Amino acid sequence: MDSTAVPLVIAFLGIVGTLVSGLMTQRLAEMAKSKELDHSDRQRAEERQYERKRALAEVVRACYVKLNTASLGYHSELNHFWHALRAGRVTDDVLAAVDKVHRGLNRMYGVLKRLDSGIPPHREGESLEQVHTQIVAFWNQLAEMRQIMRRSIGAPPPILVIPTEDKL
Template identity: 55%
Template sequence: MNGSVIPVVIAFLGILGTLVSGLMTQRLAEKAKAKELEHAERQRVDERRYEAESAAAEALRACYVMLNTASLDYHSELNNFWYSLQAGCATDELRSRLDDARREHRARHSEAQMRVPDDVLTIAHEVNLGLSRLYGVLKRLDGGIPPRQEDESLEQARTQINGAWDQLNEMRRVMRRSLGVAP
């Protein structure tokens, strides 16, 4: 019986080996497929994150561009209005353009309040206050309303207009640094 058991055991081990190798091959294939799927999912997550970060960066850049443009336009209209007051020829069209520029600036500043980081918001707020004060001074001078402060005059308004350039330049510098464009 010894002689006939050995071939049976060998055959059994051969069959068992064949079955185990098939199972092992299947198991390894499943693990490889799971790793592939996991890698693909990780790639999709990374791509979605990158797209979201890119979209957020683009939205922030667009916000900066619109705020900067609106601030510069508002400043230009204040400057134009100052010249018209100095020449004594302020027109309704100039008043309307100034008011439109003010509204546009306020809209862009309001949007920035919800979107930009604090360091940019701080300087944007300073620019907004400076331009708003200047607007108030020029409108009071245009309407013949007595000044709120003793030094409210066309000369003082000119100084404010020139000072606003420094604030606008600082705001642009902080925005560029925030975007990583400038050191």
Template identity: 70%
Template sequence: MSNTVVPLAIAFLGIVGTLLSGLMSQRLAEKVKLRELDHSERQRAEERHYETERATKEALRVCYVMLNTASLDFHSELNHFWHALRAGSVTADLRSHLDDARREHRARYSEAQMRVPDDVLATIDKVHRGLNRMYGGLKRLDGGIPPHEDGESLEQVHTQIVAFWDQLGEMRQIMRRSIGVPPEAA
């Protein structure tokens, strides 16, 4: 009996081994497939994160470009208006251009309030207030309304307009830093 049991036991172990090796191969293949799927999902998540980050940065860049352009246009219109006021040649067309520039700047500023980081917004807010302060002074002088502040005069507003280039430059540099533009590219 012992002669027959040993070959049967070996045959049984061979069959079980063959079945187990197939099962183990299948389990190993499933694990590899799960790892591949997990890796693919992580890669897709990273790509989505990168695309979201890129789109956010691009939207911020566009916001900055629009705000910078509107600020420069508003400042330029203030300067044109000042020259016309000094020469006594203010027209309805000049008033309209100045008001349009102010509205455009306000629209871009409002968008920036919802989009830009707080540290950048502080500088943008200073520029917004400065432009509107000069606007108010020029409009009061144009309308013959008493000055809002002591010493508000045509010369004082001109001094503010000329000095304001520095604030516009500071705002531009802070916005550029915010989106990662290196200082040497300026």
């Protein structure tokens, strides 16, 4: 190489190096930005998943509170019923109505527990949809039991209130 070519090669390499370093810097910045965006996406997905789990846990907790409250009320009513039986204030008609209601409630609860445990239905009418229909229709049995109880103590007939499905 002659003496004029060396400075040209050095200048050319300097220009190419400057251009390549700019491109490499831009490419490295794009890669860093892409990693940052991926990390943000993963973090948002984890936050959404955590929020869904928290919301589900809250729904379950609220259900447990209601179930516990109802169970305590049921226990209290059994105690009152026991006292009424002991005092001889309950008639056979009332006992038959109460027995019918309790058997129905226990049967529906048993089906729901089996379905919740993953056990397939044993008989016709044991799907979630069918149990819901039975729960809605069960209101009539409860009303009949209350009427028998009211007649037993001489109370006037109640004003009928038929619940809508969203109130059950």
